[in-house]
Amino acid sequence: xxxxxxxxxxxxxxxxxxxxxxxxxxxxxxxxxxxxxxxxxxxxxxxxxxxxxxxxxxxxxxxxxxxxxxxxxxxxxxxxxxxxxxxxxxxxxxxxxxxxxxxxxxxxxxxxxxxxxxxxxxxxxxxxxxxxxxxxxxxxxxxxxxxxxxxxxxxxxxxxxxxxxxxxxxxxxxxxxxxxxxxxxxxxxxxxxxxxxxxxxxxxxxxxxxxxxxxxxxxxxxxxxxxxxxxxxxxxxxxxxxxxxxxxxxxxxxxxxxxxxxxxxxxxxxxxxxxxxxxxxxxxxxxxxxxxxxxxxxxxxxxxxxxxxxxxxxxxxxxxxxxxxxxxxxxxxxxxxxxxxxxxxxxxxxxxxxxxxxxxxxxxxxxxxxxxxxxxxxxxxxxxxxxxxxxxxxxxxxxxxxxxxxxxxxxxxxxxxxxxxxxxxxxxxxxxxxxxxxxxxxxxxxxxxxxxxxxxxxxxxxxxxxxxxxxxxxxxxxxxxxxxxxxxxxxxxxxxxxxxxxxxxxxxxxxxxxxxxxxxxxxxxxxxxxxxxxxxxxxxxxxxxxxxxxxxxxxxxxxxxxxxxxxxxxxxxxxxxxxxxxxxxxxxxxxxxxxxxxxxxxxxxxxxxxxxxxxxxxxxxxxxxxxxxxxxxxxxxxxxxxxxxxxxxxxxxxxxxxxxxxxxxxxxxxxxxxxxxxxxxxxxxxxxxxxxxxxx
Numbered sequence: 001x002x003x004x005x006x007x008x009x010x011x012x013x014x015x016x017x018x019x020x021x022x023x024x025x026x027x028x029x030x031x032x033x034x035x036x037x038x039x040x041x042x043x044x045x046x047x048x049x050x051x052x053x054x055x056x057x058x059x060x061x062x063x064x065x066x067x068x069x070x071x072x073x074x075x076x077x078x079x080x081x082x083x084x085x086x087x088x089x090x091x092x093x094x095x096x097x098x099x100x101x102x103x104x105x106x107x108x109x110x111x112x113x114x115x116x117x118x119x120x121x122x123x124x125x126x127x128x129x130x131x132x133x134x135x136x137x138x139x140x141x142x143x144x145x146x147x148x149x150x151x152x153x154x155x156x157x158x159x160x161x162x163x164x165x166x167x168x169x170x171x172x173x174x175x176x177x178x179x180x181x182x183x184x185x186x187x188x189x190x191x192x193x194x195x196x197x198x199x200x201x202x203x204x205x206x207x208x209x210x211x212x213x214x215x216x217x218x219x220x221x222x223x224x225x226x227x228x229x230x231x232x233x234x235x236x237x238x239x240x241x242x243x244x245x246x247x248x249x250x251x252x253x254x255x256x257x258x259x260x261x262x263x264x265x266x267x268x269x270x271x272x273x274x275x276x277x278x279x280x281x282x283x284x285x286x287x288x289x290x291x292x293x294x295x296x297x298x299x300x301x302x303x304x305x306x307x308x309x310x311x312x313x314x315x316x317x318x319x320x321x322x323x324x325x326x327x328x329x330x331x332x333x334x335x336x337x338x339x340x341x342x343x344x345x346x347x348x349x350x351x352x353x354x355x356x357x358x359x360x361x362x363x364x365x366x367x368x369x370x371x372x373x374x375x376x377x378x379x380x381x382x383x384x385x386x387x388x389x390x391x392x393x394x395x396x397x398x399x400x401x402x403x404x405x406x407x408x409x410x411x412x413x414x415x416x417x418x419x420x421x422x423x424x425x426x427x428x429x430x431x432x433x434x435x436x437x438x439x440x441x442x443x444x445x446x447x448x449x450x451x452x453x454x455x456x457x458x459x460x461x462x463x464x465x466x467x468x469x470x471x472x473x474x475x476x477x478x479x480x481x482x483x484x485x486x487x488x489x490x491x492x493x494x495x496x497x498x499x500x501x502x503x504x505x506x507x508x509x510x511x512x513x514x515x516x517x518x519x520x521x522x523x524x525x526x527x528x529x530x531x532x533x534x535x536x537x538x539x540x541x542x543x544x545x546x547x548x549x550x551x552x553x554x555x556x557x558x559x560x561x562x563x564x565x566x567x568x569x570x571x572x573x574x575x576x577x578x579x580x581x582x583x584x585x586x587x588x589x590x591x592x593x594x595x596x597x598x599x600x601x602x603x604x605x606x607x608x609x610x611x612x613x614x615x616x617x618x619x620x621x622x623x624x625x626x627x628x629x630x631x632x633x634x635x636x637x638x639x640x641x642x643x644x645x646x647x648x649x650x651x652x653x654x655x656x657x658x659x660x661x662x663x664x665x666x667x668x669x670x671x672x673x674x675x676x677x678x679x680x681x682x683x684x685x686x687x688x689x690x691x692x693x694x695x696x
């Protein structure tokens with residue numbers, strides 16, 4: 001549906017935003033000027049109601065009063081799709097607000113685009129079975145609070161001895177030392193070891209053990225203080241047939257499954273930056289514990305989320321023949337959702353939180369971000385930049401940011417500070433870690449002079465490192481093409497003043513003068529191939545070869561011809577079909593476009609003859625198979641049949657000539673023969689005995 005099919009309601013917020021309906025209409029290619037309201041959410045609400053009565057979808061250029069406009073729509077029982085876009089804090093409320101018309105038009109045009117294509121969903125089911133882990137006092141306190149709403153169990157990991165178990169056995173109280181915890185919302189598996197002699201599940205709390213213990217090693221927590229205990233075992237006798245006390249218990253392993261876990265320990269059991277859903281570790285702070293307890297009560301029922309990723313095993317360069325190559329996704333994932341699986345990787349969709357960092361660093365495109373897809377984000381970026389340019393905007397800077405902290409930071413800057421410069425266009429994405437080389441270079445090809453990514457400090461450290469690396473590769477490429485200035489970078493800002501300082505007063509770098517006509521693809525390397533070709537065609541100073549930093553997803557390999565025996569083990573090891581052989585002659589060929597610099601070929605080579613060289617080759621040879629080594633053919637010394645390469649045969653003879661089995665010179669000569677001639681030669685040299693010479 002085009003923009004003309006949606007009624008656009010714009011408001012200058014009591015004349016605080018400099019808006020010109022005619023300029024906006026021209027930029028948006030509308031037939032008539034856009035009416036500019038002054039108090040759409042108050043005295044002019046009737047204009048919005050009239051739009052609802054007329055039918056059709058509506059775009060409201062205001063986010064502050066979105067709840068009000070939605071409520072009015074519901075009151076009218078209208079079927080209209082009402083969307084909202086913020087043009088106030090992101091554009092109009094700025095020192096350069098009067099120059100922000102191109103940006104406002106761009107934001108409106110992008111807001112009109114359809115939602116991303118849906119993807120498959122991942123389902124969770126939680127019955128509210130909660131395990132509280134921690135010191136006895138705090139764990140039992142929160143168990144008492146939550147037991148009426150959740151199916152609570154307590155696992156006591158430590159006790160000061162002064163705590164008392166509840167008078168009523170309202171919920172199970174266990175004790176032990178955690179051995180492992182894994183899983184996610186609705187499917188946590190907990191394993192622990194029963195370390196204390198008293199099994200709290202079997203204990204009747206009759207106090208008989210307390211009364212007979214001469215050292216006072218047992219309190220009303222019903223756990224034995226082993227530092228006080230002298231081993232007289234009177235407690236065992238007092239417990240009698242209950243048998244809750246066993247100092248020599250052999251089977252100490254325990255396990256159970258839970259839907260939710262509240263970890264009250266000082267150090268969380270899950271150490272990753274973003275633990276699984278359904279697991280909360282507030283530490284020892286009572287307020288944080290209360291917030292976590294309240295959150296847990298909302299985690300009962302059936303839930304779903306998008307499956308954010310797609311994985312193509314055929315493109316994965318993680319390993320081959322048990323030799324490890326690329327580990328980028330494993331190193332970047334902050335949820336431990338990705339694990340090794342032989343030569344491939346496995347992604348646990350219930351643990352994936354949709355950051356997209358794995359897709360950003362994957363050199364081959366085996367892992368892709370599918371919600372939203374790169375194609376959907378690319379269409380939004382292209383719409384923003386094309387509308388901005390059509391409205392007369394210049395030197396566009398895209399500022400990618402997160403929906404939560406990033407949006408709030410930009411909004412606060414608009415309210416209290418200088419706002420965003422007119423050329424800085426904010427682009428909200430589900431997670432900034434998903435912005436790979438294809439997106440940022442694609443944006444540059446579409447006409448963005450600059451691409452910045454806002455990090456507010458809440459992101460995992462792995463994401464910042466991954467983004468800096470990818471932006472570094474992008475900068476090396478455009479610099480190698482002759483574009484002046486710095487085009488890609490991270491903005492680290494936790495406060496509005498930091499964001500203001502980073503964005504104001506910087507000169508715009510040189511962008512690509514001709515915007516790319518294509519759209520972005522979901523296949524990373526296909527997108528980049530189009531981008532490279534477009535930028536090369538419009539580069540100020542084209543270089544055929546651009547050197548890239550270590551770890552880049554493009555490059556060549558160097559073969560030491562003095563070491564290489566043309567065994568071609570590298571060909572079989574290459575997961576991307578960048579290395580090829582031929583049936584006719586012993587040649588090693590290479591297609592540089594396919595190489596992802598995973599290094600498996602180098603690790604596989606028995607002669608250590610291969611080294612990697614990261615670069616981007618923009619010559620025609622980049623796509624063509626070229627010979628990088630070839631060898632003289634060794635022929636059978638008797639019949640002339642090809643045996644292999646001369647270097648390989650000579651190397652084999654050189655290694656075996658000192659062996660006792662090849663002391664006879666004739667034995668070494670046979671190594672230069674084919675299999676058939678070798679057999680014939682052995683028969684001729686054998687000193688056989690005739691049957692007629694055998695005496696009866």
